[in-house]
Amino acid sequence: MPELPISRRRVLLAGAALLAVLLFGSRLLSHGGSAALPPPTLPPPTFATTTAPPARAVVHVVGAVRRAGLYRLDQGARVADAVARAGGATRKADLSLVNLAALVSDGEQVVVPRRGSAVAAGAATGAASGASGIPTGPVHLNGATVDQLDALPGVGPVTAQKIIDYRQKHGAFTSVDELDAVSGIGPARLDQLRDLVAP
Helix, strand or coil, rough: CCCCCCCHHHHHHHHHHHHHHHHHHHHHHHHHCCCCCCCCCCCCCCCCCCCCCCCCEEEEECCCCCCCCCEEEEEEHHHHHHHHHHHCCCCCCCCCCCCCCEEEECCCCCEEEEECCCCHHHHHCCCCCCCCCEEECCCEEECCCCHHCCCCCCCHHHHHHHHHHHHHHHHCCCCCHHHHCCCCCCHHHHHHHHEEEEC
16 A cells, blocks of 8 residues: 655644544533532621620609609619719608619619608508598608599599509609699599699
8 A cells, every 4th residue: 555645644644633622621510520620618607796785774852852854764774873873862852762773674763862751751651541541641642552542532442543644654753733734633623632633
């Protein structure tokens, strides 16, 4: 067999090499590209930890304190904290009748009574009353309990609670005449209570 010219031999070799490259490439594609690079590894997701702000309680501090008013306290605060926020007790305060260790709650009114007041006497003796069941001394509207108000003539437990609710919503009574704004107490009832209560 005659030997091929060098030029034709080179063309055939180049064609065989090209065919081999094409076959190898098609085989790689048909096998999903086994030589493909592995996917990049991503760092694990981080979640921002946010802490909820502490709950707050709004309390109304009245009575024998230096700066009576509304104060915001953290939940879990004590009555002593509320009194301190109000500037502390005055010299006339009777702190022996205040539970300074009690927890305050939102919407509460903290009353610091004055020494010798009817409220202090009622708190210490259980609202001393005469034979008729009517308190012997004036009942202070800004510190009286439901039981003390209930003992007043013509004031039942429902009206007594309305008086306390009015006090908590509108602040301390500044005069006895404000009782007229409480539902259930009209002019006639107010005249009956005028000499039995005090702000």
